[in-house]
Amino acid sequence: MAATPVWSVDPRTGKRHGQVTAEASPRDVDVAVRAAHGARAALADAPARAAFLRAAAGLLDGAGERIVETADAETALGPVRLTGELARTTGQLRAFADLVEEGSHLDVRIDRADPALTPPRPELRRYKVPLGVVAVYAASNFPLAFSVPGGDTASALAAGCPVVVKAHPDHPATSELCASLLSRAAETAGLPAAVVRVVHGFDAGLELIRHPLVTAAGFTGSVRGGRALFDAATARPVPIPFHGELGSLNPVVVTPAAAAERAVEIGGGLAGSVTLGAGQFCVKPGLVLVPEGPDGDRLADALAASLAQAGPGVLLDRRMREDFLAGVAERSALPAVTAPVAPGPAGEHAVGPGYLSVPAAGLLGGGHELLLAECFGPVTVLVRYAGRREAAGVLGLLEGNLTATLQLSAAEAAGTAPADATTADAPAGPDGPDVPDAADAPSAAELIGLVTALAGRVVVNGWPTGVAVAPAQHHGGPYPAATSHSTSVGATAVERWLRPVAYQSVPDALLPPELREANPLGVPRRVTGDR
Known part of the structure; x- marks a missing residue:
């Protein structure tokens, strides 16, 4: 059976620009997820991750005119709006690169052993590790900032998680263009291109959320679509976190x-x-x-x-x-x-x-x-x-x-x-x-x-439209605005793709570098019990 074509359509006229690609088959989704899963070890290199995010921002900025032209032809959002959205997107990538280098997102905490306490306290060292492959579902209304190179992708990569993006059908050419630039940026930083993969098609989105190697998902869209994916994420044999932004009246x-x-x-x-x-x-x-x-x-x-x-x-x-x-x-x-x-x-x-x-x-x-x-x-x-x-x-x-x-x-x-x-x-x-x-x-x-x-x-005394990308920002809310209490905008968006691990009485030589006594990576940490 021939694959279903994916077309780029001009919303101003309803006319097709041309076929961009084809909808992904179940095998295509499996290949994409497994390739991303195989890139996890390379993405664990924090300096390489930061270099990748900065290279991606640079390549996107360098191709700005082409990106804006392509996105406008598919969304009718206009060059002014899209130029601003591109700047927001590349600024977001650079901000996450800074975060990776600074290391506070690892939330390192050390409790010194204290046998005098009742009960005695052992030596405990805690930080956060990446979950694994993240599925990102691109939004219709932000072809850049909430799409292939957007905040979900950037924050997941910053956490050390490879990403498979389910592109939105309203801007497939823009998605493919941005994906090619991200692949080039990865290779520039010495990482495999598979750290970011893109698939197209409604059925591909369902295959993606069900794939056993996918460990978490981020979604921006409708209540109906988001709830269906949320239910699928929780119905898996091994349920996974689903961070969905579903809809809001904004009173x-x-x-x-x-x-x-x-x-x-x-x-x-x-x-x-x-x-x-x-x-x-x-x-x-x-x-x-x-x-x-x-x-x-x-x-x-x-x-x-x-x-x-x-x-x-x-x-x-x-x-x-x-x-x-x-x-x-x-x-x-x-x-x-x-x-x-x-x-x-x-x-x-x-x-x-x-x-x-x-x-x-x-x-x-x-x-x-x-x-x-x-x-x-x-x-x-x-x-x-x-x-x-x-x-x-x-x-x-x-x-x-x-x-x-x-x-x-x-x-x-x-x-x-x-x-x-x-x-x-x-x-x-x-x-x-x-x-x-x-x-x-x-x-x-x-x-x-x-x-x-x-x-x-x-x-x-302001208006809610316009979401600043800043450390104190929160873009989420009680259900149905979101399915979790996390934010999809700002530095703390990275927390969605991490999980904490505590090491008790583990010899220093066996600890991850971030937790060793000498702190060779210089990450911020909170220490209890120092004399």
């Missing part, structure tokens, strides 16, 4: 004081965040709590005006466009839901942005669960709330999210807003403070507590 709460102070600014900023990348960011604000009244009306008017200026956008593929249009239509048909600016088709391939509106009382009345699920594309839902109880009630309906954003007044943000005695004095119930029914505003402190329970990143 925003605008306080009455903030709306009174800068309604037009907030409305414009919201429109920019909703339409960035045609609304195809995993941290797009999809539900916004806005106070009832004239200030909330001004904010909605500013949002509508800014959305009109934004113009139509092209989604990543035809299926996503059809799902977006169907999702908007289904949500618009719900009771009490209006579409002040109706999102919809704009020509044969593009869509126009918009927003839906619903009173909080209607949402709290039930039957609106669809509004609490992510709609991928340039649309958001404004929920008009009357006071603290309604705002807290709506937040109480939400599942886990990647982000939650608060728009506060200057006084609220500075902690100088007048305190509300009812908030401080209210007894805590099982669902939060038992607050009165009065149409009073939720306090900033109360909101911080509510959204911290919902999200992995809390934003104040």
Whole structure:
């Protein structure tokens, strides 16, 4: 049987650029995984790993014009956006190279023997070792930063784990181009090209998660697809960790004081965040709590005006466009839901942005669960709330999210807003403070507590779109935003691909170099019991 071809498609026209490769057969997947598994010993060389990551960054930067052109032809994300994404991707690779050389990710801990303790403590030395081959499932909306050369790949390689990437069908040519550059970088650093392998095809993704030599997986995509892979990972004879980012509504709460102070600014900023990348960011604000009244009306008017200026956008593929249009239509048909600016088709391939509106009382009345699920594309839902109880009630309906954003007044943000005695004095119930029914505003402190329970990143007076690659970053959240408590962005993303090992009373000569008394590699370590 002939292999199924993999085509590169222009989402602006729906036309094929040409066949890139073919979908991987079960044998192809097995060969790729076994080749990656065989590269583990070479990847254990930390200096070579760091050199590889830096060489990869250099080659990607050097081929930047070609990469951006190829990715734009497959995603319609535009050269400006893709140039920035490439810079983020290569910066991420260099940051992980620095981490490998510095060594803090190994989390070396040494407890000196102390026979005087009760019970006596033996000599213990602990650090972390790589898991093995990691399966990475590339995202549709980030053809670089969450794809073949992206954060999952970079962090796994930094941990010393070879990678097999299941490429996304929306950008196969970009994936193959980046894979070839990573292979060249590996060979430049003296490593086998097999430290990174790429496979294509839906069935290949299933074969990959089931392969007995795959030890962990990273995924960015839909709840439906991620949950299917998560279930497959846990149903294996030997279950493996599955670090999935599945979907997020990313709620925003605008306080009455903030709306009174800068309604037009907030409305414009919201429109920019909703339409960035045609609304195809995993941290797009999809539900916004806005106070009832004239200030909330001004904010909605500013949002509508800014959305009109934004113009139509092209989604990543035809299926996503059809799902977006169907999702908007289904949500618009719900009771009490209006579409002040109706999102919809704009020509044969593009869509126009918009927003839906619903009173909080209607949402709290039930039957609106669809509004609490992510709609991928340039649309958001404004929920008009009357006071603290309604705002807290709506937040109480939400599942886990990647982000939650608060728009506060200057006084609220500075902690100088007048305190509300009812908030401080209210007894805590099982669902939060038992607050009165009065149409009073939720306090900033109360909101911080509510959204911290919902999200992995809390934003104040900013917008969630744009995820800085930094040591303190956390990109994850409670389920279904993620299937684990780990981050897929930032230095600590490497922790997903490591496991701790403790050595008790092991002679120094038999210890790994990282744990020997002389510390020949100079890695940071915590020591207990030194005199």
